[in-house]
Amino acid sequence: MNRQILVVEDEKPIREMITFVLEQNGFNTIEAEDYEDAKSKIVEPYPDLILLDWMLPGGTGVKLAKTLKQNEYTRSIPIIMLTARADEDDKVKGFDVGVDDYVTKPFSPKELIARIKAVIRRVSPTALEEAIEFHGMKLDPVAHRVSINERALDLGPTEFRLLHFFMTHTERVYSREQLLDNVWGTNVYVEDRTVDVHIRRLRKAIAGEGHEDFIQTVRGSGYRFSGKIKMSL
Amino acid sequence: MNRQILVVEDEKPIREMITFVLEQNGFNTIEAEDYEDAKSKIVEPYPDLILLDWMLPGGTGVKLAKTLKQNEYTRSIPIIMLTARADEDDKVKGFDVGVDDYVTKPFSPKELIARIKAVIRRVSPTALEEAIEFHGMKLDPVAHRVSINERALDLGPTEFRLLHFFMTHTERVYSREQLLDNVWGTNVYVEDRTVDVHIRRLRKAIAGEGHEDFIQTVRGSGYRFSGKIKMSL
DNA sequence: ACTTTTTGTGACAATTTTATTACACGCCTA
DNA sequence: TAGGCGTGTAATAAAATTGTCACAAAAAGT
Incomplete structure (x- = not known):
């Protein structure tokens, strides 16, 4: 989708x-x-x-x-x-x-x-079921697998859906509410900050290959998944 | 068949x-x-x-x-x-x-x-008749026999059909419902969890040669039959 | 520098999901 | 008809996941 x-x-x-x-x-x-x-x-x-x-x-x-x-x-x-x-x-x-x-x-x-x-x-x-690839990360919705530079990742269901959403919606900021709507589903009552925790878990899961910087925090707005990693000045 | x-x-x-x-x-x-x-x-x-x-x-x-x-x-x-x-x-x-x-x-x-x-x-x-082979496992639909590294397995009818389905549909996640539809047949009323039990029986049956890891649990989604065994870290 | 706001982190208990075991029923076959 | 299978289901154990909280860290504002 x-x-x-x-x-x-x-x-x-x-x-x-x-x-x-x-x-x-x-x-x-x-x-x-x-x-x-x-x-x-x-x-x-x-x-x-x-x-x-x-x-x-x-x-x-x-x-x-x-x-x-x-x-x-x-x-x-x-x-x-x-x-x-x-x-x-x-x-x-x-x-x-x-x-x-x-x-x-x-x-x-x-x-x-x-x-x-x-x-x-x-x-x-x-x-709708083709594998998605983004800067060395591969997500296969059919096999339900994620790999980063050929190394398989072990994600929980929510982390998988979150990453799936990000990989299909890159280079764009999403508020916590939007993420909740899209990943958790509409009409679910969950705290905003829960997103933070899952972002954290996802970052942790994909860490080690440099790709953890792909998930970027946009203060006051939400998060963005991007291949253009932000350089420190 | x-x-x-x-x-x-x-x-x-x-x-x-x-x-x-x-x-x-x-x-x-x-x-x-x-x-x-x-x-x-x-x-x-x-x-x-x-x-x-x-x-x-x-x-x-x-x-x-x-x-x-x-x-x-x-x-x-x-x-x-x-x-x-x-x-x-x-x-x-x-x-x-x-x-x-x-x-x-x-x-x-x-x-x-x-x-x-x-x-x-x-x-x-x-x-309709050719034997299927997958990573050392061999399944002969005609003779109704399964072997793993030349060692014959003893499977019940349902386990056989389940394994047969898996061997012809690898590297892909199937929900319990899909498995019921495909292995048990459509319009049969059987509990979802029954699949778990048969998965268990199948795992047990093929155990001992390392191949039991081929049947993988995908939490929240179903099961997957795969040659790429998941490594623990 | 100090205060306020926002985000990152680790821990934890509740919940959900899956694994495993036990058992009863139906169906053959002897 | 007794005994063995094979099956489905229910009960229970085990494991994984998830939402929240409390507090630390970071950023922004004054």
Whole structure:
């Protein structure tokens, strides 16, 4: 359930609502508000899926889709169109340019997530269970194994889920509450500081190879998992 | 034997008749009643064969076959089409999308089993009978024998099936429920914990040669059969 | 430098999960 | 029908995990 989704939507409230929902469901998001912005963000590493508003300023939504689907390198990125109009013609046009699915506004978060997962599953049935690698750390969700430079780690269930989350959500700060929501699950009552303890345990578990610095404390905000280790000055 | 067959058929009586016949003949079955249901059940570990009704609601039988045969990961799963109509055109279309065989309703259980075995034999000539070897352990499905470094083991039927499943599904964590589904069969009511007991019995049975560590407990998730034995520090 | 706020750490008890043992029931077979 | 298996379940023991607390350490603010 990893990877990045680019949300192209000009209306900020809607865009933020969407990204909120996505993040709640364990996806990483990138935002873009118009054609140019989107294009500048569709670079390597390419997003794993694009949510594209039909009604971009200047009606450039379809244009963008068409462009992407005609380009050799971006052709394979799945696109889900968002539209306010349940207009059949629009749908046809959308599918004509190779769009993978269609979601009509307003939509429920549940529906959106379901569609996204369906598309991802269709495009790459194994994407959700492929091993993740990050700077010499490898996490295999299927075998339920973690190794760091070929050395196997022994993690408890929670530590494993925490690391899994971090490895799929790198270079970004998460508050303790967000971590609780994502790793422990929503509607569980656990103290904020419990996160600290598990961070500590995880750090300890991966210590010895230099990678313990990957888990960074961002004072006042939370924690971040990053390959760019912070240098002392 | 002990292979999994996915039965995709919308009419419940027929579906149950088929699964009954299959289970009688030593196959494990999974059931699906429509396109979506089927798709959601075609995940790792992939079924070894799919029995697919031609006339799914919405005429999606062929569509499903086509989809599967176009996907890199599911392409190799053999598909047998079931149809009520002995229509030559349909058959041709079916073969066009890469279906492996065709069975016309009504069919006798005997015929169905025969076709299934034929397809399996064609796809993987030795799969049904060839001995499996894994790190010095040898399991012969035909002779129903297991040996470890040439020393014969004495296993009960369930232990044998469990080990057989493990030897054909290594390096991967299976929950107790998954193990129940695969080794005991779907739609059997057995306690989760029963798996523990059989794991214990199997461990005991293969003990003495170091191989008992192959069956690994993954706390909170299930069990894993692996050649990479966990080192203590 | 002193105070306040935030984070790191080690210890611990409660809880959860798994291992192990014991036992009863059903099914063959003799 | 008695005796042996093989199985599932329940009871109990053992082990691992987890959330919190108390206090130390570090950082930020005054």
